[in-house]
Amino acid sequence: MEQRSCRAWAVEEFGAAQLGDARRRARLITMATRVAQNPGGHVSSVFRRSAERQGAYDFLESKHVVAEAILTAAVDATNRRAADFPFVFVPLDGTSLNLADLARAKDFGSVGSRERGARGLKVVDAIALAPDGTPLGIATMKWWARGQRASRNRGLRPAAEKELQHWLDAVEAVTDSMKRVAPDTRAWFQIDREGDAQYLLEKLAASGGLFTVRSQSDRKLSTTGTVLPGAGRHPEKRRRYLRPYMYRRPPVAHELLEVPARGDQPARLACVVIRTASVVLHMCEKLTSKHRTLPLNIVWVCEYGRGERARSRSGKTTSRALDWMLMTNHSIDTLEDIRAVVHGYTQRWRIEDFHRAWKKGACNVETSQLRAREHVVKWATVLAAVAIRAERLKHLSREQPHAPATTELSPREVEALILLKRRYRKKNEEIGDQTPDLETATRWIAELGGYTGRASGGPPGTTTIARGLAHLHIAAETLDAIKSPSRSD
Ligand SMILES: [Mn+2]
Numbered sequence: 001m002e003q004r005s006c007r008a009w010a011v012e013e014f015g016a017a018q019l020g021d022a023r024r025r026a027r028l029i030t031m032a033t034r035v036a037q038n039p040g041g042h043v044s045s046v047f048r049r050s051a052e053r054q055g056a057y058d059f060l061e062s063k064h065v066v067a068e069a070i071l072t073a074a075v076d077a078t079n080r081r082a083a084d085f086p087f088v089f090v091p092l093d094g095t096s097l098n099l100a101d102l103a104r105a106k107d108f109g110s111v112g113s114r115e116r117g118a119r120g121l122k123v124v125d126a127i128a129l130a131p132d133g134t135p136l137g138i139a140t141m142k143w144w145a146r147g148q149r150a151s152r153n154r155g156l157r158p159a160a161e162k163e164l165q166h167w168l169d170a171v172e173a174v175t176d177s178m179k180r181v182a183p184d185t186r187a188w189f190q191i192d193r194e195g196d197a198q199y200l201l202e203k204l205a206a207s208g209g210l211f212t213v214r215s216q217s218d219r220k221l222s223t224t225g226t227v228l229p230g231a232g233r234h235p236e237k238r239r240r241y242l243r244p245y246m247y248r249r250p251p252v253a254h255e256l257l258e259v260p261a262r263g264d265q266p267a268r269l270a271c272v273v274i275r276t277a278s279v280v281l282h283m284c285e286k287l288t289s290k291h292r293t294l295p296l297n298i299v300w301v302c303e304y305g306r307g308e309r310a311r312s313r314s315g316k317t318t319s320r321a322l323d324w325m326l327m328t329n330h331s332i333d334t335l336e337d338i339r340a341v342v343h344g345y346t347q348r349w350r351i352e353d354f355h356r357a358w359k360k361g362a363c364n365v366e367t368s369q370l371r372a373r374e375h376v377v378k379w380a381t382v383l384a385a386v387a388i389r390a391e392r393l394k395h396l397s398r399e400q401p402h403a404p405a406t407t408e409l410s411p412r413e414v415e416a417l418i419l420l421k422r423r424y425r426k427k428n429e430e431i432g433d434q435t436p437d438l439e440t441a442t443r444w445i446a447e448l449g450g451y452t453g454r455a456s457g458g459p460p461g462t463t464t465i466a467r468g469l470a471h472l473h474i475a476a477e478t479l480d481a482i483k484s485p486s487r488s489d
Helices: 006-014 022-037 050-061 067-082 164-181 198-206 242-247 335-346 349-359 373-399 411-424 438-448 462-483
Strands: 087-098 119-129 135-144 186-191 210-214 253-259 268-284 291-303 309-311 317-319 323-328
Touching: 006 022, 006 067, 006 373, 022 050, 022 373, 022 462, 050 373, 067 119, 067 135, 067 164, 067 373, 087 135, 087 164, 087 349, 119 164, 119 349, 119 373, 135 164, 135 373, 164 186, 164 198, 186 198, 186 335, 198 210, 198 268, 198 291, 210 335, 242 268, 242 291, 242 323, 253 335, 268 335, 291 335, 323 335, 349 373, 349 462, 373 438, 373 462, 411 438, 411 462, 438 462
Parallel strands: 087 186, 186 210
Antiparallel strands: 087 119, 119 135, 210 323, 253 268, 268 291, 291 323, 309 317
């Protein structure tokens, strides 16, 4: 496995950025290295040397540097990693950044409900994961600022005018960039209920990739499987609905599913019953009232004890029970196929983990004080790449606990880690000179970041790891300055 010091990672991630000038590329690599060493959302707190800080501001504010070029470099790096696999999971989701704009003088838009008046940017983004769940990097990002008001007649506006267009663009961008860099790898999109839209399903079906989308509302089924000639008026009697249809299907499997902790709900094992069917969806183009059909496979994952209800923090009554009506174009012929679909959808959670690391834990992108949309997008793209790297480190430490720490840390960082650990060791701990394994190193790093193992009872999370890493990098840098005072990058 490759040596992954921060600088080596930054070169791998951004070394091919097309910025029209080698000095700009060098600046981007230096910036990414520093952010990886010392993640944070506030530009001035990430760069400790004043020349670097000024260089970073110049770079972010330069009109010669377009955000798209930074993104393309990162996405290509992701796809080079993806090329090793027959397929990669691509969770696709939407989120927004809340950004300070008290005077409403910046080119941001409203986020959240309009009454609350929050400002910021909206983004639809995707990440790629290896078949074993290892994060590979950013797969795409589509940014926009919402306009003044929502227009009426939502259902009747063509897709291009809706936010849905950004989802369509994101699918296309992922597909195109993968074709270019990893032509033999298929994307397997994983999308939650937000993505249950006719145009998006059609786009995914035409993309050549695999997809799984969780169904939002009950859908009409076509009983004929073909479009009727002159299908303006569809005979009501022939319609069936997906959910009642699936209820009548016999269970194909009973499984235990690990559900990670979410909000105020602790992690649990869910007992689920799985039913499957191959169906043809009956859809209606709202503008023209034309009927269309889409053949799909359905995997319905439903937890026992449905109806068990809990009051969430917001006071809303929500059902704890898992109920996934998954629409997919993956085969469901064998139990193995069906399990692959269910497992694939559990990987969708990873983009939420990434969003948390990006917005809160490691990178705090929302604390950026940058003044213009384009500057924020550039900065947020670099932070996103760093946040996924942090997720990758977390994942590897859990999945490959016995790999040596040098697979993810530079020798100097390992040296500093051992010195610090010796300093902060518990009374009964004996710390030798040998390189610790990844699991041990990650725990030590997290301990530097305040991890005690008591709060969650689980392995260290991204926040404590990122805090510990920032601490470690300062120590490694100091050690480096003492031991090889002439060298500097
Ligand atoms: Mn979502």
